[in-house]
Amino acid sequence: MPATQRELKDRRDSVTTIKKLTRAMELIAASRIVKAQQRAQAAGPYARELTRAVSAVATFSNVDHPLTTEKPNPKRAAVLLLTSDRGQAGAYSSSVIREGERLNQLLREDEKEIVSYVTGRKGIAYYTFRQREIAQSWSGESDAPSFAWAREVADKLIEAFLTPTEEGGVDEIHIVFTRFVSMLTQKPDVIRLLPLEVVEGEEAPADEDVLPLYEFEPSAEDVLDGLLPKYVASRIHYCMLQAAASELASRQRAMKSATDNAQDLIERLTREYNQVRQSAITQEISEIVGGANALADANAGSE
Amino acid sequence: MAEESSKHLEVALVAAERVVWEGQATIVIARTTDGDVGILPGHAPLLGLLQGGTVQVRTVDGDFLVAAAPDGFISVANDRVSILAENAEMGHDIDLEEARRELEQALATGTAGEADADEVRAAEARVRAAETAS
Numbered sequence: 387m388p389a390t391q392r393e394l395k396d397r398r399d400s401v402t403t404i405k406k407l408t409r410a411m412e413l414i415a416a417s418r419i420v421k422a423q424q425r426a427q428a429a430g431p432y433a434r435e436l437t438r439a440v441s442a443v444a445t446f447s448n449v450d451h452p453l454t455t456e457k458p459n460p461k462r463a464a465v466l467l468l469t470s471d472r473g474q475a476g477a478y479s480s481s482v483i484r485e486g487e488r489l490n491q492l493l494r495e496d497e498k499e500i501v502s503y504v505t506g507r508k509g510i511a512y513y514t515f516r517q518r519e520i521a522q523s524w525s526g527e528s529d530a531p532s533f534a535w536a537r538e539v540a541d542k543l544i545e546a547f548l549t550p551t552e553e554g555g556v557d558e559i560h561i562v563f564t565r566f567v568s569m570l571t572q573k574p575d576v577i578r579l580l581p582l583e584v585v586e587g588e589e590a591p592a593d594e595d596v597l598p599l600y601e602f603e604p605s606a607e608d609v610l611d612g613l614l615p616k617y618v619a620s621r622i623h624y625c626m627l628q629a630a631a632s633e634l635a636s637r638q639r640a641m642k643s644a645t646d647n648a649q650d651l652i653e654r655l656t657r658e659y660n661q662v663r664q665s666a667i668t669q670e671i672s673e674i675v676g677g678a679n680a681l682a683d684a685n686a687g688s689e
Numbered sequence: 690m691a692e693e694s695s696k697h698l699e700v701a702l703v704a705a706e707r708v709v710w711e712g713q714a715t716i717v718i719a720r721t722t723d724g725d726v727g728i729l730p731g732h733a734p735l736l737g738l739l740q741g742g743t744v745q746v747r748t749v750d751g752d753f754l755v756a757a758a759p760d761g762f763i764s765v766a767n768d769r770v771s772i773l774a775e776n777a778e779m780g781h782d783i784d785l786e787e788a789r790r791e792l793e794q795a796l797a798t799g800t801a802g803e804a805d806a807d808e809v810r811a812a813e814a815r816v817r818a819a820e821t822a823s
Contacts, residue, residue, distance in 0.1 A: 428707045428708075429705065429706055431701070431703045432703045432704065432705050435703055435773050438764070439736060439762070442736065442766070443736060533706050533775060600734045600736050600766075601734065601736070601737075602735075602736050603737030603738065604721070604738070608738060609736050609737065609738060609762070612762055613762065616762075616773075623705065
């Protein structure tokens with residue numbers, strides 16, 4: 387007999403427990419994803435106003451800022467990889483890490499040295515296991531990134547960007563993150579953070595002929611100085627929020643299929659268990675009948 | 690009517706993670722690095738860095754609001770005023786006692802580093818906003 391009744395029952399019970407777990411995780415992820423989306427929405431106005439202001443400065447003044455200037459001969463590139471802190475999210479972390487590897491490959495082909503920045507425990511584990519150097523890593527808030535967290539990351543990256551290349555600085559910064567397309571689709575994506583590509587052209591007033599000539603207090607340079615780091619932080623925060631929503635969505639999906647699989651398994655095990663039980667009963671009956679017949683035969687012979 | 694509608698300012702006070710206050714106002718007073726500016730409807734487009742950390746708003750209903758906006762900036766264009774600060778707060782939402790305590794704490798830590806000085810400035814702005822609001 388392949389498995390005893392008791393074994394099958396135990397196995398079915400444990401799968402039932404697993405199903406309860408994955409189901410709970412699915413529900414938690416589902417409720418958090420709503421929160422993550424709300425957070426992304428709440429962060430929208432700040433990012434929008436900031437973008438508007440930055441593009442206004444860029445459009446209406448001719449100021450070169452270190453953060454927007456391309457360095458002539460980029461040698462070192464920083465890659466910020468946004469992964470999750472926890473597993474159980476299907477292929478979420480591995481696909482964003484794969485995207486990061488692809489970018490690293492591209493950068494290496496351009497003969498650029500790569501400096502890695504990682505957020506999320508999964509990414510950190512991946513890098514440390516392969517004994518690669520991480521310039522700086524952050525973890526703990528991958529599924530609910532606060533602005534302060536983004537700010538911290540932004541400050542470090544800006545600092546690295548403003549350091550001359552010879553002294554260990556970097557010439558460009560890329561972010562690898564997962565873009566939240568919909569509940570069903572999340573796509574790993576790469577954007578270049580620095581030097582900034584400011585989207586120019588705040589819509590000029592349509593009806594009037596005069597462009598708004600901004601006054602700057604104290605001066606265009608100073609305003610840009612104050613604005614750009616905030617803009618960078620806001621961009622990073624945006625990526626983090628997208629990544630958080632993606633993480634939760636893929637966790638929900640992974641947990642849903644785990645729950646479905648557990649259900650299938652339970653059904654299969656129940657069927658197998660019933661079969662085993664039935665055959666045991668059948669065997670018992672045939673044994674009893676056989677025994678009774680033998681007894682009857684023996685009795686008949688003696689009389 | 691077009692004249693009428695341009696007699697007030699559309700003001701938005703935006704923090705990094707939420708919109709703190711949004712409404713119509715007759716005047717906005719903010720302290721930039723060059724000194725106080727009062728912004729009335731029809732003001733020329735302006736982008737300025739906030740210095741003092743507090744912003745005063747008189748709404749169309751005549752209410753007087755104060756907000757703490759440490760390390761923020763203000764942008765004015767087409768009668769739209771946006772005040773952006775990572776940690777913007779309305780004056781009447783701040784607990785004055787708590788803000789004072791925080792300021793003392795920040796002062797006690799000292800103003801040696803740049804980060805400490807920032808902290809002191811932010812705490813001062815909160816206290817000032819709370820004081821003016823109450």
